[in-house]
Amino acid sequence: MFNKHELLISSSTEKLDDSTSLLPYLYFLETSLNKELGIKIQIKQTLGKDEQDWFWVDIPISDITVRFGFPRSRIGVNPPIAFFLLLTIGIFLTIVTAALLTQRLTIPIDRLYQAAQAMGKGHWPEPIKVDGPEELAVLTREFNRMNIQVKELLSNRTTLLAGIAHDLRTPLTQI
Structure with a gap:
């Protein structure tokens, strides 16, 4: 036996x-x-x-x-090896989850960074897609709104300065 x-x-x-x-x-x-x-x-x-x-x-x-x-x-199962295997799988899943969560956070932040860089160089980026966690979505919406407001302010300033320059060049004929 x-x-x-x-x-x-x-x-x-x-x-x-x-x-x-x-x-x-x-x-x-x-x-x-x-x-x-x-x-x-x-x-x-x-x-x-x-x-x-x-x-x-x-x-x-x-x-x-x-x-x-x-x-x-x-006995078929060796507990230390089984424990080590479970620990390894757990660590791997933790790393994969952390990488996915990090990517979910960094992509919207990178889009904001790129748009801010372009805006700083005088370019007007297209509105940024609003996604990601709630805090980043709010920040993106506010950035898009700020981008539009700055464009409008610069346009209004240009119009105002053009009007002032025109008025200064026009002689005051009738006082």
Whole structure:
């Protein structure tokens, strides 16, 4: 039975140490055995001759107690590796989420920056698309409004200065 399933079966002759394992798999196995057999079963851990951890359970059958043992290598999941894998996936998802959120914030800010640069050089940019978080949307709307107001003020100033220049050149013929 050992070669096929890595499982040892023997009669229980000596008492096992009270060493238990904190592996979740063993907790669930112990709980399931307790439920199925209707008696309190404990899984004990020992170090085998091959320097490998072995897990043992004593199950009373009629008037004898049968001891089942299996090596730690039989347990498919290695908790530290599973924890490391979950941690790696969590960190990766956090980085991807942070990158997406950062991009969602920086694109509208970059549009505002480009428009402000153009406005500073005397160009009149088209109104900026209003999107992004609420605060940036409000800022973009106000920037667009300011852009229109500055254009109107400069146009009015130009008209006013042209009118003043015209009036200064026109002789006052009738006083």
